[in-house]
Amino acid sequence: MSRVSVRGVVKKMYIMLLMPAILVVLFSPCPAAQLEEIRIADSRGDWGYPNPFQHYPRGPGYVRMSWVFDTLIWKDKNGYIPALAEAWSYDSDRMSFFFELNPGARWHDGRPLTAEDVAFTIEYFQKHPYGWVSLDDISHSEVKGPHEIEIFLSRAYSPFISDVGGTMPILPRHIWQSVDDPRSYNEPEAYIGSGPYRFMDFNKAQGTYLYEAFEDYYQGKPMANRLIYVRSGQPMISLTSRQVDLSNIQPDMAEPLRKQGLVVIRDERGWNKKLMINHKKEPFTDVRFRQALAQAIGQQEIIDRSHRGFGTPASYGLLTIDHEMYNPDTPSYSFDTNKARELIRSLGFQEDNNSFFHKDGQPLKVELLSSTITVGGQNVPDRDGEVIRKQLENAGIHVELVSLEQATTDSKVRNWDFDLAISGHGGISGDPRILNEMISSEYGAGSVNSARFDVIPELNTLLKEQMMEMDQDRRKELVYRIQEVYALELPAISLYYPDSYSAYNPDKGIEWFYTRGGISKGIPIPQNKMSLIR
């Protein structure tokens, strides 16, 4: 009979108790380590101060603001998700949206965020408009409790969730209620938001931004302590030398960067290069001439010759082919120079010995303003203008290609002082409100990309109706028809969607992604703040 010592029993019991604990620790999911910093490169750098009244009105400016200011709802990879609002619903009888706010939400100065702040934000933006959202159809709001608010519409407004819910930053009432001129208000308090990061610095000369994690963020402390934006004219080199962790890249660099261990992500087709047409000027007033242009321009040839094949021909109906409301039966135009010539002949033009058209002794000559603008407001050299000139000349149209600096081109287009102009914009994967903004002068008077085309009564009616149709299926039918009419009338011609890629360093453990439908109104940038939220 062996002696059993007390010490041995204790030791065995100790091991029996300790082993499961060790196993639990070893096999339980390891919590992600807190990162010191994330660096994002951008070729421009400067996008304004990150608050609603001072960021530049382009995607990168909004995204820089979105780290500091939260919205009621947000988007992740799969669609809308709760943000400041935990739940929301629409009451068609009362024509109102009801939001329940997250009671844990705090401002960066520690004060609680309440329904009063949301109500104040609506009133403040009605008084001092924030161009990203339209509050014209909101009559008023009622605070139902500390964290409950009901927002009433004066008439049905279908982009409400996208606009007011997913784009409108909520402002702290206790700060902004005493600010009469928000555009010039630049005190440190102007950057107190409820987002995952606090704004710390914007270096205007260097084009750099510094943010620090907000420890009390209601969705948990962000994964990186510091978020830094830097300006880099060569983001690819900065990426490969690990000086930055995320940047957009040229499509042909995708493979080499993959080989270097970087993760390359590709956006949906949410940005289109577009040919603006002065449809108020002869011969562009005639729809047959505009259709002849579409017939004479080969979309795929532009992509192949100017972009080494990195792109997709665009739908002539404006909305991207990736949009859930894209109409697959949208009329299209094959690249057919003979058909283009036939259409031009039908307008009374005749060909001379060099196969160029003329009429009443005047040659058919147009001016084409070129532009190298591309995704995210950046500029990338391309040869789109030269390719289109060649294509139009093959169809018998003399073309004078003019390269101007962007602001000058924009100014000429705005003043109708042009024939044809190459331009481009995003938002075509977001809410179909973009159709109104890019077609009608009632909605898009201030945009250089808007065709401002109001001469087709059916189109005008359809555009108005789709803005007020709260039933998604019925709205889809209207949007389908808008695309058909637009593609037949061609007040502007969508050319192609450039391939848009970004690359990031996976060693940091952050998964960056392009948001379906784009961030907020359709921003095609993979800097969604949810990437840094656990």
Add this chain to the structure above:
Amino acid sequence: MRRTGPGPHILAYALAALVMVYASYLLPRMLPGDFVSAMYSSSHVTLSAAQEQELRSYYTGRDGFVWYLKDLVTFEWGYSYAFLSPISRLILQALPWTLLLMGSAHILSMVAGFFAGVEAAWRRGSTTEKSGVGLMTVLQGIPEIGTGVILLMVFAFYLGWFPAAGGETAYAEFSGLERATDILKHLALPFTTLFLAYLPGNFLLTRAGMAMILKKQYLETARAKGLPPMRVRYAHAARNALLPMVTRFGLRIAFMVTGALIIETIYSYPGLGTLLFNAISQRDLPLVQGIVLFSSLAILLINLALESAYGFLDPRVRYAS
């Protein structure tokens, strides 16, 4: 010969300054478009006609040259529309970077080009001189952008020795010495690009000047007096080849703001050129006017300084005036 005082000279400069002040007021205003159209035309935001009008009136300052002049004299250079900062602060933020890059490249390329040019001319007909001239002629033919891209690819991309962008590592928590080293590392590639761009001109100019001077009689005299070769070369010959170099330096400095634009863009270097370029593309009128005015007045001052330097370097100039 009667020597004239500085009065008429200063008066001419004052007149030139007034013309430049007017040009800085007028020329930026002639740019097509304005801040609102440049900022909003091609943006995610679609303004209504009323909103656009309201913004336009908000971003229109006091009109008239008299107001402009008054603000100038009282050092009220205004605020940038885009940056919401005083113009003077923005210029002072960017200026040190421009001075560091352009100043160091100009001065060092001038010094190196001068000495190399003098030595090459002194060894006229030797293999050293011939290969030096050949190399500099080739370098002279390579545009800055070409050198910049090659250096970037080799030393930043393949070798990874130097950073590809910026003036320093943003928001790094460095000590004083670490920060200085970091700034020098960021400066290395843009500086080398500009140095290689400016060096050949300085070298060839000095060599050509020296070639003419070396034939002069007074050098024979200096040699005959038994002066050391170094003294003959530099105190007697090279000093006379210095004037064209100083003129060239002045002309180059005149392009300090715009001259480095390409290099600043390639390396994302934070200087006045980048600031001006962005201000023009945004039609940030107060900032454009401020930078144009600052740089044109700086050119005048540098010219004034150089004229004084001529007299110091060459007594003939001093007595001729």
